[in-house]
Structures are given as structure tokens and as C-alpha cells.
Amino acid sequence: MSLAAPRSSADRPSILPPVRPNNAVPARDPAFAGRMFWLSLALVLLWPLCVATEFRLWVLWEPENRKVTANFLRSFWPLVHNAEFLQMVARETWRTVAMATAGVTLALVLAVPLSLLATRVLSLSALSGRMDRWPAVLRWCVRATLIVLRSIPELIWALVFVRVVGLGPTAGVLAIALTYGGMLGKVYAEILESGESHATQTLMRNGSGRLQAFFYALLPSHAAELASYTVYRWECAIRSSVVLGFVGAGGLGQQLDNSMKMFNGGEVATLLLVFIALVALADHVSAWLRKALA
Amino acid sequence: MSTPMPDKPLVAKVPRIFTQQAANPPWKLPPRLFNARCRACWFTVGLLLLVMASFVSLELDWAAFASMEAARGMGRFVAEFFPPDLSPVFVNKVAWGAWETLAMSALGTAIAAMLGLAMAVPASRMSSQDSAWLRSPTRWLLNALRAIPELVWAALLLISAGLGPMAGTLALALHTSGVLGRLFAEAMENVPTGPGDALRTQGVGPLRVFAYATLPQVLPQLMSYTLYRWENNIRAAAVLGVVGAGGLGQLLSFHMGLFQMNKTATILAVMLLMVACVDALSFGLRRWMNR
Numbered sequence: 001m002s003l004a005a006p007r008s009s010a011d012r013p014s015i016l017p018p019v020r021p022n023n024a025v026p027a028r029d030p031a032f033a034g035r036m037f038w039l040s041l042a043l044v045l046l047w048p049l050c051v052a053t054e055f056r057l058w059v060l061w062e063p064e065n066r067k068v069t070a071n072f073l074r075s076f077w078p079l080v081h082n083a084e085f086l087q088m089v090a091r092e093t094w095r096t097v098a099m100a101t102a103g104v105t106l107a108l109v110l111a112v113p114l115s116l117l118a119t120r121v122l123s124l125s126a127l128s129g130r131m132d133r134w135p136a137v138l139r140w141c142v143r144a145t146l147i148v149l150r151s152i153p154e155l156i157w158a159l160v161f162v163r164v165v166g167l168g169p170t171a172g173v174l175a176i177a178l179t180y181g182g183m184l185g186k187v188y189a190e191i192l193e194s195g196e197s198h199a200t201q202t203l204m205r206n207g208s209g210r211l212q213a214f215f216y217a218l219l220p221s222h223a224a225e226l227a228s229y230t231v232y233r234w235e236c237a238i239r240s241s242v243v244l245g246f247v248g249a250g251g252l253g254q255q256l257d258n259s260m261k262m263f264n265g266g267e268v269a270t271l272l273l274v275f276i277a278l279v280a281l282a283d284h285v286s287a288w289l290r291k292a293l294a
Numbered sequence: 295m296s297t298p299m300p301d302k303p304l305v306a307k308v309p310r311i312f313t314q315q316a317a318n319p320p321w322k323l324p325p326r327l328f329n330a331r332c333r334a335c336w337f338t339v340g341l342l343l344l345v346m347a348s349f350v351s352l353e354l355d356w357a358a359f360a361s362m363e364a365a366r367g368m369g370r371f372v373a374e375f376f377p378p379d380l381s382p383v384f385v386n387k388v389a390w391g392a393w394e395t396l397a398m399s400a401l402g403t404a405i406a407a408m409l410g411l412a413m414a415v416p417a418s419r420m421s422s423q424d425s426a427w428l429r430s431p432t433r434w435l436l437n438a439l440r441a442i443p444e445l446v447w448a449a450l451l452l453i454s455a456g457l458g459p460m461a462g463t464l465a466l467a468l469h470t471s472g473v474l475g476r477l478f479a480e481a482m483e484n485v486p487t488g489p490g491d492a493l494r495t496q497g498v499g500p501l502r503v504f505a506y507a508t509l510p511q512v513l514p515q516l517m518s519y520t521l522y523r524w525e526n527n528i529r530a531a532a533v534l535g536v537v538g539a540g541g542l543g544q545l546l547s548f549h550m551g552l553f554q555m556n557k558t559a560t561i562l563a564v565m566l567l568m569v570a571c572v573d574a575l576s577f578g579l580r581r582w583m584n585r
Contacts, residue, residue, distance in 0.1 A: 046404065052397035053459040053540070060454055069454035098348035105345050151569050155445075155533040155543075156562070159550060164368050170355040243445045246537055253446075257537075260449055268450075272442065279441045292333075 075265025085267065088255070089274055096251035096278070099169050099244070100237035103176025108230070110181030111146075115188035118142040121197045121218060122210045143189070149182025158244045172249030176237050184233060191225050192218055228290040235286040242275060252278070374555035375562075384557060388545065388564050395541035395568070398459050398534070399527040402466030407520045409467065410474030417479040420500070420508065421490060433479070439472025444530050448539040459540025466527050466534070477519045481512045525576045532565050542568075 029035070049055075059065060116122065118139050125132040131139075157175035165171055199217035204210065219226075245253020252275055259267035357364075413436060416428035447465035455461040489507040498506075535543025542565050549557040 042404075046401065049397040049401040049404075052394050053401050053463045055401060055460050055463055057460075059456065059460065065454055065456070072453050095352065098352050101344055101348040102352055102354070105348070147573075151566060151573060153529060153533045153569075155536055156546075156565070159536065159547070160371070163550075164371055165355060165364065168355065169352045173352065173354060239443060243443050246445055246449065256446065257449065260453070263453070272446075275446075276438060276441045280437070292337075 072263060072265050075263070076269040078266060079270045079273070080264070080266040081270065085270070089252075089270065092250075092252050092255050093274060093278060095169060096241050096245070096253070097238060099172045099241040099249070099251055100176065100234060103173045103241065104180055104184075104230070104234045104237050106173065106177035107180035107184055107233075110177060111183075111185035111188055114142055114146055114181070114185040115192065116214065118146065118185065118189040119192045119218075121193055121200055122204075122214060124204060124210065127201060127204060143186070146182045146185040146189070149178055150186055151182075152179065154179040154240055154244060155247060158247050158249050162248050167248040167250075169250040172241055172244040172251065175244060175249070176241060180233055180237060184230065187229055188226060191222055191229065195221055224293050227293045231286045231289045231293070235282045238282045239279060242278075371555075375559035377556060378559040378563060379554075379556040380560065384560065388542070388560055391542045391545045391561070392564055392568055394459050395531045395535075395543075396528065398463045398466060398541055399524060399531040402463045402531070403470055403520060403524040403527050405463070405467035406470030406474050406523070407516070409471035410478050411516070413471065413475040414478035414482060415504065417475060418482040420482065420504070421487060421494065423494075433476070436472045436475040436479075439468055440476065441472075442469065444469045444527075444534060445537060448534050449537045452538055457538045457540075457544075462531060462534040462539030462541060465539060466531060470523050470527060474519060474523055478512070478516055481515045481519070482508055485511045522576075525572055528572050529569055532568065 060069070120126060120131070120139060123131050123135055123139070125135055154175045157178050158171050161171035161174045165174070197218075199221065200213045203213040203217050208216070241249075241251055242253040242256075245251040245255070246257050248254060252271060256268065256271045256275070259271060413432055416426075417432035417436060419426040419429060444465050447468050448462050451461040451464050451468075455464060485508055489511065490503050493503045493507050531541050531543075533543045535541040535545065536547045538544060538547075542561055546558060546561045546565070549561065
């Protein structure tokens with residue numbers, strides 16, 4: 001904003017006199033004072049942040065750190081590509097995808113009923129003006145539950161579940177199921193409330209049940225949007241199931257963590273490349289599916 | 295109006311509205327079963343297979359979370375959280391951790407915005423004359439930066455930056471610069487070309503065109519993208535410490551590793567409070583700006 005030349009300064013010379021087409025730039029930057037002010041303000045604000053985060057970039061250039069980094073980076077090549085390792089990578093990649101899929105499936109089991117409970121459009125008492133008190137309280141409670149589920153990061157859930165059910169994919173699946181259940185439920189409810197509610201209300205006014213109204217009016221008009229959001233979240237779940245491996249939930253992330261701890265650069269590089277390819281693939285599949293669903 | 299009207303004179307007499315073609319010509323047969331319908335059923339079958347294969351191959355430990363024992367274990371686990379440790383010394387420590395998390399996210403986002411801007415310029419085609427030969431390599435770089443999650447970057451950077459918040463800040467900066475760079479590039483390519491072209495036809499160089507035509511137009515959008523990512527990064531920074539990259543997460547994994555559940559409870563509560571505050575603040579701001 002400060003970089004924009006202020007339009008109000010009247011003494012500003014005309015920018016482009018047509019007689020001098022080549023060096024037709026004002027000699028003095030009209031926004032100089034403002035720019036300097038914002039720049040120095042930013043520097044003043046940045047200082048405490050740098051202190052708090054112990055941000056000392058020169059640490060990276062200290063000789064021993066530089067040596068460690070250089071050794072680690074040099075060990076990236078050649079990539080580890082023996083059959084045994086590749087087999088393991090393939091198995092773990094599948095486990096990552098499977099964890100995401102199973103997690104999202106369980107999340108759907110959680111999210112669909114909760115979002116139906118939370119949707120205001122499906123309230124019978126709201127048809128005649130205000131919603132009754134208890135349905136309103138119930139809807140509010142369901143929504144709060146969804147928000148709480150969603151706002152605890154999946155990594156924290158995974159840390160907790162690793163303690164309770166032990167290391168392995170179970171903890172990861174449960175973590176994804178809870179966090180994504182909250183996210184999906186909240187967004188489903190928002191999507192269902194966003195569109196035209198006319199058809200739904202007409203059905204309910206004429207004596208259909210809430211589920212009938214949902215299946216014959218609300219769902220058909222929002223199905224594409226709901227499906228595409230689900231596919232998008234599945235893509236996100238693949239990314240986060242890799243991260244969950246770092247706390248011991250299996251999959252590519254755990255192998256990556258192990259290889260990093262052993263400073264095995266070749267394995268790290270292979271795993272990273274596989275991971276980037278997996279993310280790109282999921283990205284493409286999800287984009288294609290969303291286009292097909294729309 | 296269900297049949298087309300072949301002879302001209304008749305059409306002339308009918309008001310125009312009736313002669314217009316129906317949006318979906320009624321004489322057309324429904325699509326072949328194997329074309330359209332079965333795409334949907336193949337899709338369903340594939341989806342079911344994927345879900346079943348996932349559940350079967352993972353060998354999930356259903357007993358571990360569906361049995362009485364697991365429920366009791368969970369209950370014990372939750373009970374250990376109480377009472378949370380609220381001694382002033384520890385609360386101070388947690389408050390410092392929260393400030394560190396906030397600082398990490400802010401500094402990381404600021405660096406990412408600068409890096410992103412620096413990479414968005416070569417990654418976007420500013421004018422039709424611009425050859426933009428760096429466009430696809432830069433986009434590849436941005437995609438790679440974006441594809442690796444913050445946590446993985448943090449784990450990688452720990453090797454060269456050591457334990458502590460600096461690794462986390464750099465990790466946030468690298469991942470976010472990929473995200474922001476791409477968004478910035480899209481924004482710059484979609485900007486109206488008029489002002490830039492006007493300067494360019496007068497012989498103004500590319501740097502000045504960028505500073506006086508492109509940047510002022512996209513700046514509000516860039517700011518809003520950056521703020522949005524900052525909001526995301528606060529949440530991410532809270533958990534980055536789990537691998538040792540500073541902030542609340544590091545405190546959490548440290549005390550959880552020592553089974554000090556009372557302290558863990560305090561940290562979790564502060565973390566949730568922070569996330570909830572950020573959510574509420576951004577919701578309020580968005581509503582206020584959209585009003």
C-alpha cells in the first residue's frame with residue numbers, strides 16, 4: 001500500500017511528458033517518505049520476533065554446521081534403489097494412502113450424522129418462524145463438538161492415541177478420523193445451509209420427514225459440492241498421514257523419520273521424491289475427480 | 295414446442311419465444327448406459343474396493359479401541375490430565391512457549407511473503423511480450439517447496455540449524471513461500487494489463503513497471519493471502535515442535551515424553567486456546583470486512 005504513489009500529492013510532476021519518451025521518470029520518488037516509514041516500522045517490529053525465535057542465520061554458516069549439512073546433502077546422491085528398499089517404500093506408500101482412505105471413511109461415519117443434526121435447514125420447528133429451544137440447543141452443541149474436534153490438530157490426536165493404542169496405523173487412522181470428522185461435519189453443515197432451501201422447505205411443509213426432505217431436495221442440489229469437498233479432504237489426508245508417521249503412526253513418514261535419524265541421505269532423498277510424486281498424483285486425481293463430479 | 299418446425303412460413307407467425315430451441319432437446323435419447331451411467335458405477339466400485347483394501351491391508355487393531363480395556367485406558371489417560379499444573383513458574387514457561395510459537399509463525403510468514411514475491415515475479419508472465427523463460431522452472435521449484443509439509447522441512451532443517459525455533463521458522467518460511475509464491479504469481483498474471491502496457495509503451499523498464507503498475511494493483515490481494523497463511527501457520531507452528539523445532543509443540547512432546555500429564559494438560563489447554571482465539575479473530579475480521 002505504501003508503494004503506491006499517493007494520488008493526492010498535487011506537486012507531483014507529470015509522470016510521462018510525451019516530449020521526452022525515454023527518461024520520463026520523476027527525479028524524486030514521490031512515495032519516498034511513506035516507504036521509509038513502513039520499512040523502518042517493519043524492522044522495529046521484526047526485531048523482537050527475531051529474538052524470540054533465536055533467528056541467527058549465521059549459525060547455518062558455522063564451519064561444523066556447514067560440514068554436517070554438506071555431508072548430509074552429498075549423501076543424497078546416489079539414491080538408494082535396491083529392490084528390498086523399493087519394496088518397502090511401495091508397501092509404506094500404500095499404507096500411507098490406506099491410512100488416509102480409512103481415516104476419511106471413518107470421518108464420514110462421524111461427520112454425516114453430525115452434520116445432519118447440525119443443519120438448520122432440516123428443522124421442522126424453524127418452518128414456522130423461530131426454531132424451538134431444545135432443537136436449537138442441540139444444534140448448537142453438535143456444532144460446538146464439531147469445532148472442538150476440528151480445532152485439535154491431528155498430530156496431537158495421534159500423539160494421544162499412540163499412547164493409548166500403541167504405535168502403528170491405528171493411532172493415525174483414529175487421529176485422521178476425529179480431526180477430519182470435525183472438519184467435514186462443519187463444512188457439510190455449512191454447504192447444506194448455503195444454497196436455496198426452498199425445495200426442502202416445500203417438502204417438509206407438505207408433510208415429508210426430515211430424512212425424506214434431505215434425500216429428495218437437499219442432497220441432490222448439493223451433492224456435487226459435497227463430493228468435491230470430500231475428495232479435496234482426502235487429498236489433504238494423504239498429506240497429513242505422512243506427517244503422522246513422524247509420531248509413530250506408520251507409513252512413509254515413519255520411514256522418513258528413521259532415515260533422517262540415521263543420516264542416511266540416499267534413503268531420505270528417495271523417500272522425499274516418492275512423497276512428492278504421491279502428493280502430485282493425489283493432486284491430479286483429486287482435480288480430475290472434482291472436475292468429473294462438477 | 296416439442297417438435298422442430300421445418301417449414302418457414304409457420305415459424306414466422308409463431309411468436310419468437312416458442313421457436314427457440316429447448317435447452318435440452320427433448321427428442322434426444324438419454325445417454326447410452328455404458329457411457330454415462332457406468333462411469334458412475336465404475337467409480338463407485340473402485341471407491342468401495344479402495345476403502346475395503348485400505349481397511350483389510352492396514353490390519354487395524356480394532357480390539358485396541360473398541361474393548362472395555364481400551365476405554366478404561368483412555369479414561370485413566372484423561373484422568374491423569376487433572377489437575378492441570380498451574381504453578382506460576384510453569385505458566386510463565388508455557389506463556390513464553392506460546393509467544394515463541396506466535397513469533398515463529400509471524401516471522402516465518404513474513405520471510406515467506408518476501409521469498410514468495412521474489413519467486414512469483416519470474417514465475418508469472420507479466421505481458422504478452424514477456425517470454426517468461428523462467429516461468430516453468432520456477433513453478434516447479436514452487437511446487438516442490440509446497441509439496442513437502444512444514445513438519446518434514448523442520449525435520450530436515452534440524453540437521454543444519456539444530457534444535458530450536460529457528461528450524462521451525464525456516465521450515466514454515468520454506469513451505470509457505472511455495473504456497474504464497476504460487477498464489478502471488480496467479481494474482482500477478484490475472485491483473486489488468488492496461489497500466490503496465492501504458493508504462494511499457496513509454497519505454498519504462500520492467501522493474502519500474504512492476505513497482506508502479508503491477509504491485510500497487512495486486513498488493514491488497516497479496517496482503518490478504520499472506521494474512522490467511524499466517525492464520526494457518528499459527529496452527530502449524532503449534533505442532534511443529536513435536537519434532538524438536540521450538541514453540542509449544544516442543545514443550546508438549548517433552549513433558550508428554552516424561553509422562554508429566556498435569557503439565558501436558560496445561561500446554562494442551564493453551565494450545566487450544568490459542569487456536570480458538572485465532573479462529574475467532576479471523577472469523578470476526580472476515581465478517582467485519584465482508585459487511
